[in-house]
Amino acid sequence: MKVDPRGQRFAAVLTSIVLLAVLLTGNWVLLAAQAVVFAIGVFFGLRHHPYGLVFANLVRPRLGPPGELEDEAPPRFAQGVGLVFALVGVAGYSLGATWLGITATAFALGAAFLNAAFSFCLGCEMFLIIKRVTPKKKISEEVP
Incomplete structure (x- = not known):
């Protein structure tokens, strides 16, 4: 897509x-809400x-068509990375390791x-780097 x-x-x-x-x-509930947004993506x-829906319904109709479209996989992966950092941040804030919550949130x-x-x-x-360095599975010509 x-x-x-x-x-x-x-x-x-x-x-x-x-x-x-x-x-x-320091509101970890707000960070948890952002984690839900990442998870939906x-x-x-x-x-x-949710932010894509706001863009599609309120912003994009006011813009011209995009000059190009991009594959969904890389930004969807990026949402996953954001989700991991948000979850670590929520854990840090909610468990009293505020330094961990701040660090994870700052990275995100x-x-x-x-x-x-x-x-x-x-x-x-x-x-893209992971995709480039991950070896491709080769299908053997011979079936055992």
Whole structure:
């Protein structure tokens, strides 16, 4: 499936705002809500992602058509990376290891901000590197 990259950048802006609010307030419930947003993107796809729905219904109709579409797999993987950091952050905050919550949230914010400000998706780049270095399975000509 192909997605509008502008929607990914829009989602990164909203994610950055939420994660910054978490860092400023220490509110792990807000971070848990962001984790749910990440999980929806991972498990149900970007077309069902809450921020993607806002983009599709309120922002995209006001823009022209995208210059290009991109494969959904890399940004969906990036949502998974965000989910892991958000879950670690929730665990840190809720279990009293505030340093862990702050660190995990800051890493997630850094990645989201890179996408929001510079259109550089760190998780997408990780996906492409992993795909490049993962050996392809070869189908043997002979069947035992």
